[in-house]
Amino acid sequence: MTSIATAGASVSEQHATIAGARPWQRLVLLAVGLVVALGLPWFVYPPVAMDIAAWALFAVALDLLLGYCGLLSFGHAAFWGGSAYVTGLIAIHLGVPFPVAVLGGALFAMVLAVPIGYLSVKRSGIYFAMVTLAFAQMLFFIANQASSLTGGENGLQGVPRSFFGIEAVETDSFFFYYAALPIILLGMWAAWRIVHSPFGRVLVAIRDNAPRARALGYDVERYKLIVFVLSAGLSGLAGGVFAVSHGFVALPELHWATSGEVVLMTVLGGIGTLWGGVIGAALIVMLADYLASSGFDGIGIVTGAVFVTVVLLFRRGIWGTARHLWLSRRRS
Amino acid sequence: MSAVLQYTVQGLAAGSFYALAALGLAVIFGVLGVVNFAHGAFYMLGAVAAAVLLDTLGLSLWGALIVVPLLMLVFGMLVERLLVQWLLPLDPLYNLLLTFGLTLLLVDLVKRRYGVSGLPYERPSALSGRVEVGGVGLPVYQLFVIGVALLVCLGVWLLMTRTRVGMIVRAATERPELAGALGINVGRWVTPVFGFGVALAGLAGVLAAPFRAITAEMGSDFIIILFAVVVIGGLGSIVGAVVGGFLVGLVEAFGQAYAPTFAQVLIFVLMAVVVLARPAGLFGREEATA
Secondary structure, eight states: OOOGGGSSSOHHHHHHHHHHOOHHHHHHHHHHHHHHHHHHHHHSOHHHHHHHHHHHHHHHHHHHHHHHHOOOOSOTHHHHHHHHHHHHHHHHHHOOOHHHHHHHHHHHHHHHHHHHHHHHTTSOHHHHHHHHHHHHHHHHHHHHHOHHHHOGGGOBOOOOOOOTTOHHHHHOHHHHHHHHHHHHHHHHHHHHHHHTSHHHHHHHHHHHOHHHHHHTTOOHHHHHHHHHHHHHHHHHHHHHHHHHHHTSBOGGGGSHHHHHHHHHHHHHHOTTOSTHHHHHHHHHHHHHHHHHHTTOOOHHHHHHHHHHHHHHHOTTHHHHHHHHHHHHHHHO | OHHHHHHHHHHHHHHHHHHHHHHHHHHHHHHHOOOOTTHHHHHHHHHHHHHHHHHHHOOOHHHHHHHHHHHHHHHHHHHIIIIIHHHTTSOHHHHHHHHHHHHHHHHHHHHHHHOSSOBOOOOOGGGOSEEEETTEEEEHHHHHHHHHHHHHHHHHHHHHHHSHHHHHHHHHHHOHHHHHHTTOOTHHHHHHHHHHHHHHHHHHHHHHTTTSOBOTTHHHHHHHHHHHHHHHHOTTOHHHHHHHHHHHHHHHHHHHHHOGGGHHHHHHHHHHHHHHHOTTOSSOOGGGOO
């Protein structure tokens, strides 16, 4: 049975792109990506552009775990939302510049990921999905209970955007986007570095054949735990930026629906493609924004239908399909 | 002492919903290898269907207990034929994703049609009030729920162990290739079994209708607890699903009584302990590890 992790790209396609992409192609893609990232708030309402960037990093972080380690986490809301709360609390109570608060949130997400990951990586496949889901929901209940700290159902209000007293960034979403974008890009660069490192090659080996990797002397559970913690940290960066951008943290950030949404983005973009999640995130965020602004209140009907359709008919995802076409054209 | 009895009954009643629905989840997982994320949504549909049928046709709870599971059986079989079956040869995570999408769809459809506030449901007079047991007044409805759940669980157990159909289904669960080689058409049982599992979720929903607030979101916490139940009991184990369901119900009731702040967290702590000590679950077989 083929693993879900290679849905977006067959193993040989992944190896071809990891090892064989021509340098100029990579540079062109990188340049296009940077231009789009820098130009986004000129074409999209800046807070929405920030949402796209944050969700994009979140989806990339999830794909790091799903596409390169074969572990489908249904509990990543714990790290996104957990970091959002901690970032918010740091920003409110300490008044530090927002990047420091975001780093604090991401650190919290990584610490949180150690016990959750330790318990979850004992199982794989469907069990891993269920166990991560349940632990994340536990955090949701805790945050709901600890309302003196988190604001409970009302959410955490009034998260400031301190940035070295530069007023343009602190008040204008357009300039804030450019102040926060480096954090997002740094996170994406980190994900790329991890995938293209010897460590990343071991992950792929574990994904494709865990018993063989174990026989070769790799401590499979430890590798899984490390990538789980790294993925949580990147999700935390994204969640922290999201919290500062919105100025408040709502309880649903921790809910399993959030975990599901980022899975949808990754699957839509293409599992195991890393950058597919960026496209998935952009599409879903803009779709949600469009539906909300046109007064349609049943967004789950649309996202649910997209989910069902993609899983049934379109398992490669957008990036995966594009790459498949490109590679098969080059081969012929 | 009287308080303990009260909480026990309350816990077993809550556990009845979990046990019935987890039983459906276990049967589906056993035969299809699918973890049905939409199980919470099917539970919600059962409750909503009971409320709507009472409101429009005046169908009583007694009627709903028969009619709604039958409707859900048909609905479940349709879902299997139209959607789930296409992904059965692939990684089982695909069907988890598919049923997740289905959940979003169903919940928001119900929300649009019936709103976010709860639908009313009046329990039949024969089942309201309390009954004296050893000097303690126990709610009749909770006892009724426990009775129905135990009866259904017993029925499913007899069906699985004492009938030819049950034998075939168990054979198809444990050694599908071997069962096929012995001339059993395993594929024929996939659709009815899925429908049956969905019907059990629907039955749990009908039983919950007079007891819980009927909203589109009522399945959203339920499914997470259900996952904890099957992880605790052992995924695919029928006994594990039932025991896990009642156990979690009891933990919830006593938790709410003695440590309300930690009640919801306790279940997950229990799950963590089970994952640490027995990763396959209390009644799971280690070889089921994926």
